[in-house]
Amino acid sequence: MVNQSVELFEQELSHGLVRARGITKSFGEGDTKIPVLKGVDLDVAKGEVLFLVGPSGSGKTTLLSVIAGILESDEGEVRILGESIHDLSAAEKTCFRRDHLGFIFQQYNLLPTLTAVENAAVPLFIRGMKKMEAIGRAEEVLKTMGMGERLKAVPSKLSGGEQQRVAIARALVGEPQLLLCDEPTASLDGETGHRVVEQLCEVGKHPDRAVIIITHDSRIFEFGDRIVHMEDGQVGQIQQGQEDPI
Protein backbone atom coordinates (compact mmCIF):
# COMPACT_ATOMS: atom_id res chain seq x y z
CA MET A 1 0.00 0.00 0.00
CA VAL A 2 2.81 2.39 1.03
CA ASN A 3 4.86 1.41 -2.04
CA GLN A 4 1.88 2.14 -4.25
CA SER A 5 1.55 5.64 -2.75
CA VAL A 6 5.26 6.38 -3.28
CA GLU A 7 5.02 5.24 -6.90
CA LEU A 8 1.99 7.46 -7.46
CA PHE A 9 3.80 10.42 -5.89
CA GLU A 10 6.90 9.86 -8.07
CA GLN A 11 4.69 9.53 -11.14
CA GLU A 12 3.03 12.80 -10.25
CA LEU A 13 6.41 14.45 -9.77
CA SER A 14 7.66 13.23 -13.14
CA HIS A 15 4.71 14.94 -14.84
CA GLY A 16 4.62 18.04 -12.62
CA LEU A 17 7.04 20.85 -13.44
CA VAL A 18 5.98 23.48 -10.91
CA ARG A 19 4.69 22.60 -7.45
CA ALA A 20 3.84 25.52 -5.15
CA ARG A 21 2.51 24.84 -1.65
CA GLY A 22 1.23 27.25 0.97
CA ILE A 23 2.81 30.35 -0.58
CA THR A 24 2.27 33.51 1.43
CA LYS A 25 3.73 36.91 0.74
CA SER A 26 3.11 40.29 2.35
CA PHE A 27 4.49 43.75 1.60
CA GLY A 28 5.10 46.46 4.19
CA GLU A 29 5.49 46.26 7.96
CA GLY A 30 3.26 46.58 11.01
CA ASP A 31 -0.01 48.43 10.39
CA THR A 32 0.82 48.97 6.74
CA LYS A 33 1.48 45.28 6.11
CA ILE A 34 -0.54 44.08 3.13
CA PRO A 35 -0.90 40.34 2.55
CA VAL A 36 -0.77 39.70 -1.20
CA LEU A 37 -0.56 35.90 -1.34
CA LYS A 38 -2.49 33.93 1.29
CA GLY A 39 -1.44 30.31 1.11
CA VAL A 40 -1.44 29.60 -2.61
CA ASP A 41 -1.15 26.02 -3.89
CA LEU A 42 -0.47 25.53 -7.57
CA ASP A 43 0.75 22.69 -9.78
CA VAL A 44 1.73 23.04 -13.40
CA ALA A 45 2.40 19.96 -15.47
CA LYS A 46 4.88 19.49 -18.28
CA GLY A 47 3.37 20.36 -21.65
CA GLU A 48 0.69 22.51 -20.04
CA VAL A 49 -0.26 26.10 -20.97
CA LEU A 50 -1.73 27.71 -17.87
CA PHE A 51 -3.43 31.09 -17.77
CA LEU A 52 -3.32 32.97 -14.49
CA VAL A 53 -6.16 35.47 -14.45
CA GLY A 54 -7.79 37.74 -11.95
CA PRO A 55 -8.36 41.39 -11.06
CA SER A 56 -5.52 43.82 -10.42
CA GLY A 57 -4.05 43.28 -6.96
CA SER A 58 -5.14 39.66 -6.79
CA GLY A 59 -1.49 38.52 -6.54
CA LYS A 60 -0.86 37.11 -10.03
CA THR A 61 2.41 38.98 -10.67
CA THR A 62 3.64 38.37 -7.13
CA LEU A 63 2.99 34.63 -7.54
CA LEU A 64 4.85 34.65 -10.87
CA SER A 65 7.79 36.48 -9.26
CA VAL A 66 7.90 33.96 -6.40
CA ILE A 67 7.80 31.03 -8.84
CA ALA A 68 10.63 32.65 -10.83
CA GLY A 69 12.76 33.02 -7.70
CA ILE A 70 12.80 36.78 -8.14
CA LEU A 71 10.79 37.41 -4.96
CA GLU A 72 11.20 35.49 -1.72
CA SER A 73 7.91 34.18 -0.25
CA ASP A 74 7.26 34.56 3.46
CA GLU A 75 6.08 30.97 3.84
CA GLY A 76 5.55 27.91 1.69
CA GLU A 77 7.66 26.16 -0.89
CA VAL A 78 8.09 26.28 -4.65
CA ARG A 79 9.63 23.33 -6.45
CA ILE A 80 10.54 23.56 -10.11
CA LEU A 81 11.82 20.39 -11.78
CA GLY A 82 12.00 18.94 -8.28
CA GLU A 83 14.37 21.71 -7.11
CA SER A 84 13.28 23.80 -4.12
CA ILE A 85 13.76 27.44 -5.15
CA HIS A 86 13.95 28.56 -1.50
CA ASP A 87 16.97 26.37 -0.83
CA LEU A 88 19.02 28.08 -3.54
CA SER A 89 21.35 30.98 -2.84
CA ALA A 90 20.86 34.25 -4.78
CA ALA A 91 23.63 33.29 -7.21
CA GLU A 92 22.19 29.79 -7.65
CA LYS A 93 18.74 31.27 -8.33
CA THR A 94 20.25 33.50 -11.02
CA CYS A 95 21.88 30.45 -12.63
CA PHE A 96 18.64 28.46 -12.30
CA ARG A 97 16.69 31.18 -14.09
CA ARG A 98 19.38 31.39 -16.76
CA ASP A 99 19.36 27.64 -17.41
CA HIS A 100 15.70 26.65 -16.96
CA LEU A 101 13.37 29.66 -17.24
CA GLY A 102 12.24 31.93 -20.03
CA PHE A 103 10.55 35.31 -19.54
CA ILE A 104 8.19 37.42 -21.60
CA PHE A 105 7.40 40.85 -20.20
CA GLN A 106 4.51 43.23 -20.76
CA GLN A 107 6.89 46.03 -21.86
CA TYR A 108 9.10 43.69 -23.95
CA ASN A 109 12.25 45.17 -22.33
CA LEU A 110 14.35 44.76 -25.43
CA LEU A 111 17.74 46.47 -25.48
CA PRO A 112 17.19 49.51 -27.71
CA THR A 113 20.61 49.50 -29.39
CA LEU A 114 20.61 45.81 -30.29
CA THR A 115 19.00 44.43 -33.45
CA ALA A 116 16.12 41.97 -33.28
CA VAL A 117 18.38 38.96 -33.70
CA GLU A 118 20.91 40.25 -31.16
CA ASN A 119 18.12 40.86 -28.65
CA ALA A 120 16.82 37.35 -29.19
CA ALA A 121 20.33 35.97 -28.64
CA VAL A 122 20.88 37.73 -25.28
CA PRO A 123 20.12 34.67 -23.06
CA LEU A 124 22.71 32.70 -25.04
CA PHE A 125 25.27 35.50 -24.59
CA ILE A 126 24.54 35.35 -20.86
CA ARG A 127 25.25 31.61 -20.97
CA GLY A 128 28.61 32.43 -22.55
CA MET A 129 27.84 31.07 -26.02
CA LYS A 130 30.02 32.40 -28.87
CA LYS A 131 28.49 35.32 -30.75
CA MET A 132 28.07 33.70 -34.18
CA GLU A 133 26.60 30.51 -32.76
CA ALA A 134 24.17 32.46 -30.57
CA ILE A 135 23.12 34.71 -33.45
CA GLY A 136 22.58 31.64 -35.65
CA ARG A 137 20.28 30.01 -33.12
CA ALA A 138 18.38 33.23 -32.49
CA GLU A 139 17.92 33.64 -36.25
CA GLU A 140 16.34 30.18 -36.47
CA VAL A 141 13.85 30.94 -33.70
CA LEU A 142 12.95 34.33 -35.16
CA LYS A 143 12.39 32.77 -38.58
CA THR A 144 9.92 30.28 -37.12
CA MET A 145 8.04 33.32 -35.80
CA GLY A 146 7.88 34.95 -39.21
CA MET A 147 10.52 37.55 -38.36
CA GLY A 148 13.07 36.45 -40.95
CA GLU A 149 12.83 39.77 -42.79
CA ARG A 150 13.27 41.90 -39.65
CA LEU A 151 16.37 40.32 -38.14
CA LYS A 152 18.55 43.44 -38.40
CA ALA A 153 15.91 45.95 -37.28
CA VAL A 154 16.35 47.71 -33.94
CA PRO A 155 13.35 47.77 -31.55
CA SER A 156 12.42 51.37 -32.41
CA LYS A 157 11.85 50.27 -36.03
CA LEU A 158 9.60 47.36 -35.03
CA SER A 159 5.86 47.42 -34.36
CA GLY A 160 4.55 46.38 -30.95
CA GLY A 161 3.62 42.92 -32.25
CA GLU A 162 7.05 42.48 -33.80
CA GLN A 163 8.77 43.55 -30.61
CA GLN A 164 6.75 41.04 -28.63
CA ARG A 165 7.70 38.32 -31.14
CA VAL A 166 11.36 39.20 -30.58
CA ALA A 167 10.74 38.98 -26.83
CA ILE A 168 9.13 35.54 -27.33
CA ALA A 169 12.13 34.44 -29.41
CA ARG A 170 14.41 35.69 -26.65
CA ALA A 171 12.45 33.67 -24.09
CA LEU A 172 12.53 30.50 -26.20
CA VAL A 173 16.04 30.62 -27.64
CA GLY A 174 17.56 28.99 -24.58
CA GLU A 175 14.96 26.16 -24.70
CA PRO A 176 13.69 26.74 -21.15
CA GLN A 177 11.55 24.17 -19.33
CA LEU A 178 9.31 26.87 -17.86
CA LEU A 179 8.09 29.93 -19.73
CA LEU A 180 6.73 32.78 -17.60
CA CYS A 181 4.74 35.48 -19.39
CA ASP A 182 3.52 38.65 -17.72
CA GLU A 183 0.58 40.06 -19.69
CA PRO A 184 2.22 39.56 -23.07
CA THR A 185 -0.70 41.11 -24.94
CA ALA A 186 -1.28 44.12 -22.67
CA SER A 187 0.57 46.54 -24.94
CA LEU A 188 -0.90 45.15 -28.16
CA ASP A 189 -4.20 45.69 -29.92
CA GLY A 190 -6.71 42.80 -29.73
CA GLU A 191 -5.97 41.26 -33.11
CA THR A 192 -2.17 41.48 -32.81
CA GLY A 193 -2.32 40.17 -29.26
CA HIS A 194 -4.39 37.21 -30.38
CA ARG A 195 -1.93 36.41 -33.17
CA VAL A 196 1.10 36.78 -30.88
CA VAL A 197 -0.34 34.40 -28.26
CA GLU A 198 -1.32 31.96 -30.96
CA GLN A 199 2.29 31.95 -32.14
CA LEU A 200 3.59 31.80 -28.58
CA CYS A 201 1.53 28.68 -27.94
CA GLU A 202 2.49 27.13 -31.27
CA VAL A 203 6.21 27.65 -30.81
CA GLY A 204 6.36 27.51 -27.03
CA LYS A 205 4.21 24.43 -26.45
CA HIS A 206 6.43 21.45 -25.92
CA PRO A 207 5.95 18.13 -24.08
CA ASP A 208 8.81 18.99 -21.68
CA ARG A 209 7.87 22.61 -21.15
CA ALA A 210 5.19 24.39 -19.16
CA VAL A 211 3.94 27.89 -19.95
CA ILE A 212 2.37 30.22 -17.39
CA ILE A 213 0.68 33.30 -18.82
CA ILE A 214 -0.73 36.14 -16.76
CA THR A 215 -3.44 37.93 -18.68
CA HIS A 216 -6.62 39.97 -18.47
CA ASP A 217 -7.42 39.24 -22.09
CA SER A 218 -10.26 36.69 -22.16
CA ARG A 219 -10.03 36.44 -25.97
CA ILE A 220 -6.88 34.36 -25.70
CA PHE A 221 -8.21 31.84 -23.16
CA GLU A 222 -8.86 29.41 -26.01
CA PHE A 223 -5.12 28.70 -26.14
CA GLY A 224 -4.88 27.57 -22.50
CA ASP A 225 -5.08 24.07 -21.10
CA ARG A 226 -6.14 25.45 -17.73
CA ILE A 227 -7.27 28.84 -16.50
CA VAL A 228 -6.56 29.59 -12.86
CA HIS A 229 -8.53 32.46 -11.37
CA MET A 230 -6.88 34.33 -8.53
CA GLU A 231 -8.80 36.50 -6.14
CA ASP A 232 -7.59 38.31 -3.05
CA GLY A 233 -4.30 36.42 -2.89
CA GLN A 234 -5.83 32.98 -3.24
CA VAL A 235 -6.46 30.53 -6.02
CA GLY A 236 -10.17 30.50 -6.82
CA GLN A 237 -11.87 28.70 -9.62
CA ILE A 238 -9.85 26.49 -11.95
CA GLN A 239 -11.26 25.95 -15.45
CA GLN A 240 -10.15 23.55 -18.10
CA GLY A 241 -9.33 25.18 -21.43
CA GLN A 242 -12.07 25.88 -24.02
CA GLU A 243 -14.68 26.26 -21.22
CA ASP A 244 -16.57 29.55 -21.15
CA PRO A 245 -15.02 31.83 -18.58
CA ILE A 246 -17.30 32.94 -15.77
Added chain:
Amino acid sequence: MNFVALKMLFGDRAKYMMLLAGLTFSTMLIVQQGSIFWGLMTWSQSGITNINAPVWVTDPNINQVEEIKPLADTAVNVVRSVPGVEWAVPLYKGVQRARLRDGNYEQIALVGIDSSTLIGRPHKMIEGRIEDLRAPDTVAIDQLAVKRLGGPDRMHLGTTFEINDHLVKVVAIVHAQKSFQNFPFIYTTYERALGVTPQERRKLSYVLASPVEGVNPEELARRIREHTGLGAYTEDQFGWKTVRWILENTGIGVNFGTTVVLGFVVGMAIAGQTFYLFTIENLRQFGALKAIGASTGMLARMILLQSFTVGLIGYGLGIGLATLFGLTAGSGGRLPFVETWPLLVGVGGALLMICSLSSAISIRKLAKLEPAVVFRG
Protein backbone atom coordinates in the same frame (compact mmCIF):
# COMPACT_ATOMS: atom_id res chain seq x y z
CA MET B 1 28.20 39.93 -22.95
CA ASN B 2 31.11 42.19 -23.90
CA PHE B 3 29.57 42.59 -27.31
CA VAL B 4 26.22 43.60 -25.79
CA ALA B 5 27.92 46.08 -23.43
CA LEU B 6 29.79 47.76 -26.28
CA LYS B 7 26.71 47.91 -28.49
CA MET B 8 24.78 49.51 -25.63
CA LEU B 9 27.58 52.07 -25.24
CA PHE B 10 28.12 52.97 -28.90
CA GLY B 11 24.43 52.67 -29.78
CA ASP B 12 23.38 55.54 -27.52
CA ARG B 13 25.17 58.16 -29.60
CA ALA B 14 24.20 61.21 -27.56
CA LYS B 15 25.38 59.79 -24.25
CA TYR B 16 28.46 58.23 -25.78
CA MET B 17 29.49 61.55 -27.33
CA MET B 18 28.79 63.34 -24.04
CA LEU B 19 30.91 60.85 -22.11
CA LEU B 20 33.69 60.97 -24.70
CA ALA B 21 33.66 64.77 -24.78
CA GLY B 22 33.88 64.94 -20.98
CA LEU B 23 36.73 62.49 -20.67
CA THR B 24 38.61 63.92 -23.68
CA PHE B 25 38.28 67.45 -22.32
CA SER B 26 39.39 66.31 -18.89
CA THR B 27 42.45 64.49 -20.27
CA MET B 28 43.36 67.34 -22.59
CA LEU B 29 43.09 69.94 -19.85
CA ILE B 30 45.18 67.95 -17.38
CA VAL B 31 47.86 67.01 -19.94
CA GLN B 32 48.01 70.51 -21.43
CA GLN B 33 48.26 72.25 -18.06
CA GLY B 34 50.64 69.62 -16.69
CA SER B 35 52.89 69.94 -19.73
CA ILE B 36 52.96 73.74 -19.54
CA PHE B 37 53.69 73.53 -15.83
CA TRP B 38 56.54 71.11 -16.36
CA GLY B 39 57.75 73.21 -19.30
CA LEU B 40 57.95 76.20 -16.96
CA MET B 41 59.81 74.11 -14.39
CA THR B 42 62.22 72.99 -17.14
CA TRP B 43 62.77 76.61 -18.11
CA SER B 44 63.35 77.50 -14.46
CA GLN B 45 66.21 74.97 -14.34
CA SER B 46 67.73 76.00 -17.67
CA GLY B 47 70.41 78.05 -15.89
CA ILE B 48 71.63 74.71 -14.51
CA THR B 49 70.94 72.30 -17.35
CA ASN B 50 72.51 74.56 -20.01
CA ILE B 51 75.80 74.51 -18.06
CA ASN B 52 75.93 70.75 -17.48
CA ALA B 53 78.27 70.51 -14.47
CA PRO B 54 78.20 67.58 -11.98
CA VAL B 55 78.43 69.76 -8.85
CA TRP B 56 77.48 73.40 -8.22
CA VAL B 57 79.18 75.24 -5.37
CA THR B 58 77.18 78.22 -4.13
CA ASP B 59 76.73 80.61 -1.27
CA PRO B 60 75.38 78.54 1.67
CA ASN B 61 72.16 80.58 1.79
CA ILE B 62 71.19 80.40 -1.84
CA ASN B 63 67.60 79.34 -2.64
CA GLN B 64 67.55 78.90 -6.39
CA VAL B 65 69.76 79.24 -9.44
CA GLU B 66 68.70 82.75 -10.40
CA GLU B 67 69.27 84.10 -6.89
CA ILE B 68 72.98 84.82 -7.22
CA LYS B 69 74.96 85.54 -4.06
CA PRO B 70 78.56 86.05 -5.22
CA LEU B 71 81.40 84.10 -3.62
CA ALA B 72 84.92 85.21 -2.77
CA ASP B 73 87.41 84.72 -5.63
CA THR B 74 89.32 82.32 -3.40
CA ALA B 75 86.39 79.88 -3.38
CA VAL B 76 87.64 78.20 -6.56
CA ASN B 77 90.93 77.21 -4.95
CA VAL B 78 89.21 76.28 -1.68
CA VAL B 79 86.97 73.87 -3.61
CA ARG B 80 89.93 72.48 -5.56
CA SER B 81 91.55 71.57 -2.21
CA VAL B 82 88.65 69.31 -1.16
CA PRO B 83 89.56 65.61 -1.47
CA GLY B 84 87.78 63.97 -4.40
CA VAL B 85 87.65 67.06 -6.64
CA GLU B 86 88.95 66.38 -10.12
CA TRP B 87 88.47 69.93 -11.35
CA ALA B 88 86.82 73.15 -10.22
CA VAL B 89 86.23 76.21 -12.42
CA PRO B 90 84.60 79.63 -11.90
CA LEU B 91 81.31 80.66 -13.50
CA TYR B 92 79.84 84.14 -13.85
CA LYS B 93 76.10 84.50 -14.28
CA GLY B 94 74.16 87.74 -14.21
CA VAL B 95 71.58 89.86 -15.93
CA GLN B 96 73.15 92.68 -17.95
CA ARG B 97 72.12 95.17 -20.60
CA ALA B 98 72.94 94.93 -24.27
CA ARG B 99 72.75 97.99 -26.52
CA LEU B 100 71.72 97.32 -30.06
CA ARG B 101 72.84 99.11 -33.20
CA ASP B 102 69.52 100.94 -33.46
CA GLY B 103 70.03 102.35 -29.98
CA ASN B 104 67.57 100.02 -28.26
CA TYR B 105 68.46 98.14 -25.08
CA GLU B 106 67.75 94.51 -24.26
CA GLN B 107 68.18 92.61 -21.00
CA ILE B 108 70.46 89.59 -21.40
CA ALA B 109 71.65 86.72 -19.21
CA LEU B 110 75.45 86.90 -19.40
CA VAL B 111 77.33 83.66 -18.71
CA GLY B 112 81.08 83.73 -18.21
CA ILE B 113 82.75 80.33 -18.55
CA ASP B 114 86.30 79.22 -17.76
CA SER B 115 88.46 80.32 -20.74
CA SER B 116 90.97 77.48 -20.62
CA THR B 117 88.58 74.54 -20.36
CA LEU B 118 85.38 76.20 -21.68
CA ILE B 119 83.50 74.11 -19.07
CA GLY B 120 79.89 75.31 -18.93
CA ARG B 121 79.64 75.84 -22.68
CA PRO B 122 76.33 74.98 -24.35
CA HIS B 123 75.83 71.46 -25.68
CA LYS B 124 74.61 72.35 -29.14
CA MET B 125 76.29 74.65 -31.68
CA ILE B 126 74.24 76.19 -34.48
CA GLU B 127 76.97 78.23 -36.20
CA GLY B 128 80.65 79.11 -35.56
CA ARG B 129 83.11 77.63 -33.03
CA ILE B 130 82.88 78.04 -29.25
CA GLU B 131 86.71 77.97 -29.08
CA ASP B 132 86.70 81.37 -30.83
CA LEU B 133 85.56 82.83 -27.50
CA ARG B 134 89.26 82.84 -26.59
CA ALA B 135 89.76 85.67 -29.10
CA PRO B 136 89.44 89.23 -27.66
CA ASP B 137 86.00 90.81 -27.16
CA THR B 138 84.02 87.88 -28.46
CA VAL B 139 80.68 86.33 -27.43
CA ALA B 140 78.47 83.40 -28.37
CA ILE B 141 74.74 84.05 -28.48
CA ASP B 142 71.76 81.70 -28.33
CA GLN B 143 68.87 81.41 -30.81
CA LEU B 144 66.69 83.70 -28.67
CA ALA B 145 69.36 86.40 -28.74
CA VAL B 146 69.39 86.25 -32.54
CA LYS B 147 65.67 86.95 -32.52
CA ARG B 148 65.65 89.56 -29.74
CA LEU B 149 68.75 91.49 -30.78
CA GLY B 150 67.63 92.23 -34.31
CA GLY B 151 66.71 89.01 -36.12
CA PRO B 152 68.83 86.73 -38.35
CA ASP B 153 69.43 89.48 -40.92
CA ARG B 154 71.02 91.83 -38.41
CA MET B 155 72.41 89.41 -35.86
CA HIS B 156 74.80 86.82 -37.29
CA LEU B 157 78.44 85.75 -37.05
CA GLY B 158 80.64 88.86 -37.09
CA THR B 159 77.93 91.24 -35.85
CA THR B 160 79.01 93.61 -33.08
CA PHE B 161 76.95 95.10 -30.26
CA GLU B 162 77.59 96.57 -26.81
CA ILE B 163 77.31 95.06 -23.36
CA ASN B 164 77.50 97.81 -20.75
CA ASP B 165 79.35 100.04 -23.28
CA HIS B 166 81.84 97.30 -24.15
CA LEU B 167 81.84 96.39 -27.82
CA VAL B 168 81.66 92.62 -28.44
CA LYS B 169 81.62 90.52 -31.58
CA VAL B 170 79.49 87.41 -32.23
CA VAL B 171 81.69 84.39 -33.06
CA ALA B 172 79.22 81.57 -32.42
CA ILE B 173 75.48 80.93 -32.33
CA VAL B 174 74.42 78.20 -29.93
CA HIS B 175 71.23 76.45 -28.91
CA ALA B 176 70.27 76.95 -25.26
CA GLN B 177 67.18 76.02 -23.27
CA LYS B 178 65.08 79.12 -22.62
CA SER B 179 65.11 80.55 -19.11
CA PHE B 180 62.15 81.23 -16.82
CA GLN B 181 62.78 85.00 -17.14
CA ASN B 182 63.02 84.55 -20.89
CA PHE B 183 66.28 86.54 -21.24
CA PRO B 184 68.56 85.62 -24.16
CA PHE B 185 71.80 83.86 -23.16
CA ILE B 186 75.12 85.49 -24.10
CA TYR B 187 78.21 83.36 -23.46
CA THR B 188 81.72 84.71 -23.03
CA THR B 189 84.81 83.87 -20.99
CA TYR B 190 84.82 84.33 -17.22
CA GLU B 191 87.53 86.99 -17.33
CA ARG B 192 85.75 88.95 -20.09
CA ALA B 193 82.45 88.72 -18.19
CA LEU B 194 84.15 90.32 -15.17
CA GLY B 195 85.51 93.02 -17.48
CA VAL B 196 82.18 94.04 -19.04
CA THR B 197 80.16 94.03 -15.82
CA PRO B 198 80.05 96.87 -13.29
CA GLN B 199 82.58 96.94 -10.45
CA GLU B 200 81.65 94.84 -7.38
CA ARG B 201 83.70 93.43 -4.53
CA ARG B 202 82.69 89.89 -5.42
CA LYS B 203 81.69 88.65 -8.87
CA LEU B 204 82.18 84.87 -8.71
CA SER B 205 78.64 83.53 -9.07
CA TYR B 206 79.32 79.78 -8.81
CA VAL B 207 82.11 77.27 -8.77
CA LEU B 208 81.55 74.23 -10.96
CA ALA B 209 83.23 71.03 -9.84
CA SER B 210 83.59 67.42 -10.86
CA PRO B 211 84.49 64.37 -8.76
CA VAL B 212 87.44 62.08 -9.39
CA GLU B 213 86.69 58.56 -10.52
CA GLY B 214 85.19 56.50 -7.68
CA VAL B 215 83.46 59.45 -6.01
CA ASN B 216 79.89 60.20 -7.01
CA PRO B 217 78.58 63.78 -7.32
CA GLU B 218 76.38 63.43 -4.18
CA GLU B 219 79.37 62.40 -2.13
CA LEU B 220 81.52 65.20 -3.55
CA ALA B 221 78.79 67.78 -2.82
CA ARG B 222 78.63 66.50 0.77
CA ARG B 223 82.43 66.74 1.18
CA ILE B 224 82.51 70.28 -0.25
CA ARG B 225 79.77 71.38 2.18
CA GLU B 226 81.66 69.83 5.10
CA HIS B 227 85.11 71.14 4.19
CA THR B 228 84.25 74.64 2.97
CA GLY B 229 81.00 75.63 4.65
CA LEU B 230 79.70 76.63 1.22
CA GLY B 231 76.56 75.32 -0.41
CA ALA B 232 77.14 72.41 -2.81
CA TYR B 233 74.59 70.53 -4.85
CA THR B 234 74.54 68.05 -7.65
CA GLU B 235 72.93 69.27 -10.85
CA ASP B 236 69.78 67.33 -9.97
CA GLN B 237 69.62 68.58 -6.38
CA PHE B 238 70.08 72.18 -7.47
CA GLY B 239 67.38 71.78 -10.13
CA TRP B 240 64.84 70.42 -7.63
CA LYS B 241 65.82 73.08 -5.08
CA THR B 242 64.96 75.70 -7.70
CA VAL B 243 61.66 74.00 -8.56
CA ARG B 244 60.71 73.74 -4.88
CA TRP B 245 61.49 77.42 -4.32
CA ILE B 246 59.30 78.45 -7.24
CA LEU B 247 56.43 76.25 -6.03
CA GLU B 248 56.70 77.63 -2.50
CA ASN B 249 57.19 81.29 -3.38
CA THR B 250 55.01 81.85 -6.43
CA GLY B 251 51.37 81.04 -7.21
CA ILE B 252 52.36 78.85 -10.15
CA GLY B 253 51.86 75.52 -8.36
CA VAL B 254 48.49 76.52 -6.91
CA ASN B 255 47.36 77.97 -10.22
CA PHE B 256 48.22 74.94 -12.32
CA GLY B 257 47.13 72.58 -9.55
CA THR B 258 43.71 74.23 -9.43
CA THR B 259 43.27 73.82 -13.18
CA VAL B 260 44.31 70.18 -13.03
CA VAL B 261 41.86 69.53 -10.17
CA LEU B 262 39.19 71.36 -12.17
CA GLY B 263 39.88 69.08 -15.14
CA PHE B 264 39.52 66.05 -12.87
CA VAL B 265 36.30 67.35 -11.30
CA VAL B 266 34.74 68.28 -14.66
CA GLY B 267 35.63 64.86 -16.08
CA MET B 268 34.29 63.15 -12.97
CA ALA B 269 31.06 65.16 -12.97
CA ILE B 270 30.31 64.65 -16.66
CA ALA B 271 31.29 60.97 -16.71
CA GLY B 272 29.56 60.18 -13.41
CA GLN B 273 26.34 61.96 -14.29
CA THR B 274 26.16 60.61 -17.83
CA PHE B 275 26.88 57.07 -16.73
CA TYR B 276 24.29 57.30 -14.00
CA LEU B 277 21.70 58.65 -16.45
CA PHE B 278 22.61 55.87 -18.85
CA THR B 279 21.97 53.30 -16.11
CA ILE B 280 18.74 54.91 -14.93
CA GLU B 281 17.34 55.07 -18.45
CA ASN B 282 18.18 51.41 -19.04
CA LEU B 283 17.07 50.24 -15.60
CA ARG B 284 14.19 48.11 -16.91
CA GLN B 285 16.49 46.54 -19.49
CA PHE B 286 19.08 45.80 -16.82
CA GLY B 287 16.29 44.40 -14.65
CA ALA B 288 15.22 42.17 -17.55
CA LEU B 289 18.82 40.97 -17.96
CA LYS B 290 18.91 40.16 -14.25
CA ALA B 291 15.62 38.27 -14.47
CA ILE B 292 16.84 36.35 -17.52
CA GLY B 293 19.89 35.22 -15.58
CA ALA B 294 22.62 37.87 -15.76
CA SER B 295 24.36 38.13 -12.41
CA THR B 296 25.19 41.46 -10.77
CA GLY B 297 28.86 40.63 -11.38
CA MET B 298 28.18 40.22 -15.09
CA LEU B 299 26.33 43.56 -15.24
CA ALA B 300 29.15 45.21 -13.27
CA ARG B 301 31.70 43.87 -15.77
CA MET B 302 29.55 45.28 -18.59
CA ILE B 303 29.47 48.72 -16.95
CA LEU B 304 33.23 48.64 -16.29
CA LEU B 305 33.93 47.59 -19.88
CA GLN B 306 31.80 50.47 -21.16
CA SER B 307 33.47 52.90 -18.81
CA PHE B 308 37.06 51.82 -19.53
CA THR B 309 36.43 51.66 -23.27
CA VAL B 310 35.16 55.21 -23.45
CA GLY B 311 37.90 56.21 -20.99
CA LEU B 312 40.62 54.73 -23.20
CA ILE B 313 39.27 56.46 -26.30
CA GLY B 314 38.95 59.74 -24.39
CA TYR B 315 42.50 59.32 -23.05
CA GLY B 316 43.89 58.84 -26.56
CA LEU B 317 41.94 61.75 -28.00
CA GLY B 318 42.79 64.03 -25.06
CA ILE B 319 46.50 63.31 -25.28
CA GLY B 320 46.36 63.72 -29.06
CA LEU B 321 44.69 67.13 -28.78
CA ALA B 322 47.06 68.29 -26.03
CA THR B 323 50.07 67.16 -28.08
CA LEU B 324 48.70 68.93 -31.13
CA PHE B 325 48.37 72.07 -29.02
CA GLY B 326 51.97 71.67 -27.84
CA LEU B 327 53.22 71.17 -31.40
CA THR B 328 51.41 74.21 -32.74
CA ALA B 329 51.25 76.77 -29.91
CA GLY B 330 54.56 75.65 -28.43
CA SER B 331 56.55 75.26 -31.64
CA GLY B 332 59.97 76.90 -31.69
CA GLY B 333 60.02 77.09 -27.90
CA ARG B 334 57.41 79.90 -27.83
CA LEU B 335 55.52 78.19 -25.03
CA PRO B 336 56.96 76.04 -22.26
CA PHE B 337 55.41 72.66 -23.12
CA VAL B 338 57.09 69.46 -21.97
CA GLU B 339 54.96 66.29 -22.16
CA THR B 340 56.63 63.64 -20.02
CA TRP B 341 55.76 59.97 -19.61
CA PRO B 342 55.20 60.28 -15.82
CA LEU B 343 52.59 62.94 -16.60
CA LEU B 344 50.87 60.67 -19.12
CA VAL B 345 50.94 57.77 -16.66
CA GLY B 346 49.55 60.06 -13.94
CA VAL B 347 46.76 61.28 -16.20
CA GLY B 348 46.03 57.65 -17.12
CA GLY B 349 45.72 56.91 -13.40
CA ALA B 350 43.43 59.91 -12.87
CA LEU B 351 41.24 58.81 -15.76
CA LEU B 352 41.16 55.27 -14.40
CA MET B 353 39.93 56.74 -11.13
CA ILE B 354 37.28 58.85 -12.90
CA CYS B 355 36.03 55.80 -14.83
CA SER B 356 36.07 53.55 -11.75
CA LEU B 357 34.23 56.06 -9.55
CA SER B 358 31.59 56.88 -12.16
CA SER B 359 31.08 53.14 -12.82
CA ALA B 360 30.83 52.47 -9.10
CA ILE B 361 27.80 54.77 -8.81
CA SER B 362 26.02 52.85 -11.58
CA ILE B 363 27.11 49.44 -10.31
CA ARG B 364 25.77 50.31 -6.85
CA LYS B 365 22.42 51.14 -8.42
CA LEU B 366 22.40 47.88 -10.37
CA ALA B 367 23.40 45.81 -7.35
CA LYS B 368 20.33 47.13 -5.53
CA LEU B 369 18.05 46.67 -8.54
CA GLU B 370 15.43 43.99 -8.02
CA PRO B 371 14.66 42.09 -11.20
CA ALA B 372 11.00 42.15 -10.09
CA VAL B 373 10.95 45.72 -11.42
CA VAL B 374 10.35 44.26 -14.90
CA PHE B 375 7.06 42.75 -13.83
CA ARG B 376 5.65 46.12 -12.88
CA GLY B 377 3.87 47.42 -15.93
